[in-house]
Amino acid sequence: MAAVCQQVLALDARYNTYRAPNNPQFRTLYIRRRSQLLRDTAKAGNDPQVRKQYLKLRSQFLIERYGATLSDQRPSHNSSVWSRNNSGRGSKGNLDSLDDSYMDPRGYLDVRGHRRTQSRGSFKLDPFHLESYGVMPTKNAEASRAMAGGKSIGENYAFAGMHHIFDQHSQAVTAVQFANEDKSRMACSSLDGTVSICQVLPSPATVVCVLKGHQSGVTDFCWSQSNDQILSASLDGTVRLWAVSSASCVRTVEDPDKSAIRACRFQPLNNNMIVTGNSRGHVNVLNVSTGKECRGGLGKLSGQVLCLEFDDNGSVLWAGDDKGTIFSFLFDLATGKLTKGKRVLVREGCPVTNICYRAWVSREARDPTVLVNCAMDSLCIYKVASPDGGLRLKRTYPIKHKTALIRSTFCPLMSFREGACVVTGSEDMNVYFFDVERTSNKPCLNKLQGHSAPVLAVSFNYDESLLASCDSEGLVIVWKREQQKTR
Template sequence: MRAGKTVSVEATSPKKKKNNNNDKKKKKQNQTEKELNQNLLKKTTKSANSVQTENDASLKIQELEQQQQNTTQELSATDSDSDSDYQVFSEDEVSEDYESLRESEDGESDSSGDEVHGSDDDMNNDNDDGHEDQSDGSESHQGVEESDSSEDEVAPRNTIGDVPLEWYKDEKHIGYDISGKKITKKERQDKLASFLASVDDSKNWRKIYDEYNDEDVELTKEETKIIRRLLKGKAPHADFDPYADYVDWFKYEDSLHPLSNAPEPKRRFIPSKWESKKVLRYVRAIRKGLIKFDEPKEEEPRFYLMWGDDSSTAEKANRLSYIPAPKSKLPGHEESYNPSLEYIPTQEELNSYQLMYDEDRPKFIPKRFTSFRSIPSYENAVKESFERCMDLYLCPRVRKKRINIDPETLKPKLPSRKDLKPYPATCYLEYKGHKGAVMSISTEASGQWIASGSTDGTVRIWEVESGRCLRIWEIGEPVHCVAWNPSPELPVLAASAGQDVVLLNTGFGNEEEQKRVGELLQVDTHTTSDDSDNMASIVSWLQDDKLGGIRLRHFKTVTSVDWHRRGDYLSTVMPAGESRAIVMHQLSKKLSHRIPFKLHGLPVSSVFHPSRSIFFVSTKKTIRVYDLLKQKLIKKLETGLREVSSIAIHPAGDNVIVGSREGKLCWFDMDLSSKPYRILKCHPKDITNVAFHRSYPLFASCSDDGTAYVFHGMVYSDLNQNPLIVPLEILRGHTSSNGRGVMDCKFHPRQPWLFTAGADSTIKLFCH
């Protein structure tokens, strides 16, 4: 038989100093503890020697528990005067002792059977002792149960009251005890020490810091199991079954007959009379308006414009939105009281300000004062304040959305200039010899020769590669325009000077070509005209023996000459000729014709289509396109410019560029629209001439500012693709004379070269 464990009684006190009374109580407690242990040993030995039934063994256990309970009550009564002494019984140890006793006595009772040893006195004594043990055991067991039940109800020792813990955040103590003394906080370890301790302690994850009691509490295994079950959403106790089988306690399985077997009444199969009356009453109330239904709510649109304008939200608002007044402009550096001398206008500039309009006149004219105290009062202070008040009072305010757009994103994505080579960029050669401004130039069809006309009254022919002057004709009047015949078989040059257009034999070509040119430049009659009604003659065909050609004398000054692509027809423009301003001449028949179209406005120039029988006439505002075969107007191009100065046709014939006196260059796509496809503001002064290259996608413009602009102009065969326009180069080199710069520009017919004629009496060749 295993001996039962003794019940341990511990006396703990939180006080550091103990007085004599506590020592006496300690001794008394030790004595009672020894007596209790002796009684337990005595009873266990007696129970081992005696053979009893199972009922007698249970009675002894109850007596032992009652005795233990009485002992604990006596100890608690003696220690009630002290606030710090407590008795703690180990429930586990007591339960183990009782279980060992039960097992031992059960074993003895089984082994002994019905045998009885001992005398009657011993039996009586044993019974008496058993009753005492039973009472002691019951008392001790009650004490253990009371301690278990009151364990959760014990108030925290470190009580601070119903106040937040933040009040003791910066204090050295945490609340007060029962006697009113401060409870000091425990010294907390630093983070490094706590980390090392947590690494060494395998049960650190089960510890929780209790703020109210200022201590670390270790969770038991049962508590951790409960927490895990709660985190998983399960019941705290494993024995609880949330989905138990349903038991119908009120079901009567032996019921064979219903409670009522009466037949269904007839009223359940016909419409209800009272319900019909109730419906009629509701219908009459609705008709009279006594019952009103709720108005259906307007459903908001389910779909909306994601990229819609936010201004619509302000318009939907039923209230007026307040718009703050714009702030007045703050003074800047231009209003300094002591500016530099270069910022002070002269008297001439002040006089010029008076001649300006009010909107063009500067708002503030700077003045100079020697010191700050010498500044007079502002003259317009009252006036400006009054105008400001009037604006705030009378002028309506409108919100204008400011769009922050990166300027770089607005620029079109253009190819690199390196990919668009070749194009003229460098001045390669100069042609010098004229004494006046070179007004016009023209290249020969092969590109070997170039002709020029100047205000000095001469026409010269130059060799392109060497710059050598081969021919010089003295016309006698300033030459406005020169034009080389586009046919390589007819080396004829036309030059306009005043009212005359001179057709000259250049002397180039073989003998057959020279013979044919000699026949063409012979005039049999003095004048030839298309007027059958003997009207005043417009053009006179005269033989010029001095120059070796033909002189066409007009009744007004001729400013423009252009050849047809076959070289037999020639058109001249007289801006002052009114309805007879444009005349066509046929070289083979020596005839002149007026165009069968009515002119609207003063004509500036005329150009033949490079491949079709179409004639372009440019006026100061518009470009008119005529069909020579059908003799009707095809299209009218609206330039929107102040005054047109020049025109050029693309070799394909579907695109036109127009230069203006205001420095703007317009590109027209005739298949796209009658309005400009692109408007380029490139020159600060008047554009004098524009030109297309015959084979390369290049076009150029020259201006009085002394520069020539070269552009890349690619026209695609696909009609769905727009032309590509890229600025390439700005050519400089000419000097201005009398306000005039570059007068004319022409491309080489075969190479990407550009010829420019300037008012400085020079001709320049720009190559790639």
């Protein structure tokens, strides 16, 4: 069943360049949603023969609508088409080299659900999981050129002007995050015990509402997948579930250990399950509807849990503590049970304050990657090296980070650009942009100066037109990208 679903996804990806010609960013969104629906279908256990018939009919429909693609025809190993693959390989500065793949004239790698390896002068096709990699644009891709605007990565991240400054919080803003697939709505959590929801577009930007109820500082929050709810964690030992439309608290869940909660996350594929991390070093899986712990949903770390992160499928959970260690857990979606995976020591005694996952960083580096902030004056890039969440260090970048709970993020559109960018806060009151593909001694692309206190967190809206950053004095700055000149 899974194999048939992969073939359906590969078929859709092959024709994806024809979709939404005026809005190329929707193509990636389309493939992501198709992947999610196909995974759900596979879990339902439908008859594979029915899906095979569906695949045949859909193929006929797409050929009638768009015509046959060159990738529908498998070239022989001595074909000149295969010889062009060498020019489509990633640069030497990538995180890991790509496998050679067939590339059609529109600029997309062949995503039939196979990759090729050479053996005894002939080519062998091996299956791989398109669910993880999705469509892979190359330098010739029309969508890539449209998204990048024909400019360098440095020009694309030339944020400079301030769009708006929010000062509604009286204490440090611990986290800031735009809503999923949204460019105008964001939320902020603060040690003043509140969460605020803001509308930044159209101008003038406004504070829509302030969520009040926690008895102590709010340390973390996250949006639900559909943006209709917000989950917040607090030092008062509770997590609260808020309805965004009514700005009201619909559920309060106490920590099982009655301890301060430092981090929280929705389960990506089941928002009725949440995960919290507390000051006693416990990771707890809770059912929102009942407010109770899931059986087997307890993980133990060596120190206070400061951050949590899921992979896209919700099958692997990472947790970082104040002892400098990252633990991975396998998550059972059916029961909420946690199974220990790997333990990675980043730096002994240096708190791990943020973990951010990305399935693939750029078209030159498609391996699952984790971005880690550790209080050792460094931002770290790790490759996910094993299915149980094992990590292997790739690179580090210098920032000022000794005591504050600094957070960083991947740029949402990096998959379409030349190079790949990450953004982080810093204790020197600056926001830093780093190109993770650049191997020179100067990977910093841009530095934003405007805060008068350590910058604790950053967040992009989905089209990268705005960047929000917050600091330890309660200020939130929304930066705007420089307007690209029309040609």
